[in-house]
Amino acid sequence: MGRGDLTNAEWDRQESFLSPGGARGGRWSGHCRVINGVLYRVRTGVQWRDLPEWFGPWETVYKRHRRWSADGTWQMLLSRVQAAEDAAGGIDWDVSVDSTAVRAHQHAAGARRMPPAAVPRKGGRAGDEPGRSGTSEAGRPAGGGGQIGECLGRSRGGFTTKIHLAAEGRCRPLAFVLTPGHYGDGPQLERVLEKVLVPRTGVGRPRTRPDRVLADKACTSRVNRHYLRRRGIPHTIPERLDQQKHRKNRGSRGGRPTGFDSERYKKRNTVERTINRLKGFRAVATRYEKRAYVYLGTVTLAALVIWLRT
Template sequence: MISDVMWGRIEPLMPADPVRGRRWADHRRTLEAIAWKYRTGAPWRNLPEELGSFKTAHKRLLRWAADGTWARVFAAVLAAADADGDIGWAVSVDSTVCRAHQHAAGARKGRLRPRRARADHALGRSRGGLSTKVHLASDSNARPPALVLTAGQAGDAPAFTAVMAAIRVPRGDGGRPRTRPEVVLADRAYSSRAIRAHLRERRVRTVIPQPADQVRHRRRRGSMGGRPPTFDPEAYKGRNAVERCIARLKQWRGLAMRCDKLAIAYQDALHLAAILTWVRRSTTLGDRPPPST
């Protein structure tokens, strides 16, 4: 899953071996092992022998999740894409529900939780059983610059500000990270005064349609209902990028159905899938011949 060109971009971002103690196992093989597990959805113990010990891969996933390594690598990949002008800043926002396997339940709580672990582990119970909801933003090329987890029964609109806050693309010159998209596209679930005011305060163009009940309520109030919010139906066609992004992530069977007990492990598995998505796209663009004149 990780070609030589892709590894050439990822390798400089990986942590160095510890000064003391045993040297770590080969990073590339470990990443291949973790990617294989989540791509296929197989149990850890079914990891092929050529990918090394499943204990090594699992411990490395948790260790790098706890110390923030996956988040740092993800931020570095985004910074490199931004430096190449490869991020489409017409951002689409949406969410998807991922069913949780019974093995995802039963995580320990209290003082035994690792750092960055959440008390609820982003698991919720509804009619369909245990589930997790992945809220994400997608650039115009169907790649995710931000991922946020909540319990499966949580609504979309309350998590919108968290998704916007998670968009932080570092600058190569050491300046302030870019956090403001040019335009935000979302469906009717995000049509609220609070969200529109939040984007207006940040000077971000909004393309969100109004649901029928809000339209009727505004018309019923007459002149007191105010003007209808602006909506560009042609620009709204670009919202399919987030749908394609979700479909791309759910091709990883271990992400389409969550089997991880800890939210940090599942979220950073999503980060790994996003890292490979961004790197694969960047290498494809970088390998293209220049256009003929």
């Protein structure tokens, strides 16, 4: 076993969820070896053609990763691990929300134009998957597979993709979405929280509501606060100075001051530490994939490893 490969205990937790069947009724080549090959690439960021020979043909490893990114297999494995942790009481449901910009490599540009009507992934809706349908991950028209459709944009950091994520209190990612790098954080708060969905191991609907949400000033808007109140989610979000001034100028019509607990807000560092863990994987810290759905699969696999090893 090489450094960074799945241990026997980690593989035992995943093996029962993976089907041995492949395309046209055949059998896959060894799942464990192929997953370790994908992990090696996600951890080191090497080109697919430079994968060591002991992982098998690089084409097999790449195609498996691309297929599982498209059909939701990586997300399914992550959901199963989260469900087991929740059943054991191992999830801290004080959820922190933030984003991070990821610099896109020059090889991430130049994706071919995709048809606006693409077949949605299994169990999803058209537009749920970035770069695989007529809408981007941010819910805007993809423009036929342009930069917006592949979640690439120009920001202060250059040619970037932004990862918006929600992290639980033990520094593990619960949910995340991709947008182009110039998109703001506030409008994505609702979309990130809608992605929080932890299945039950027994009977019952998946858990979707955190005990509390913590976010920075970028998410302090009336729309976001109304959304959180409507769902009955307590929140700790500081109010911007201009909003405080505007509320006071309106007098009694400005409403009551927003409640803010500075001690609770100190716990928001969990999402920053989660981002540091994700960016410890070099293929996450720098985006090399042209297609957004493949990069989303890379981020999902990195999150899966974090959950398995924390």
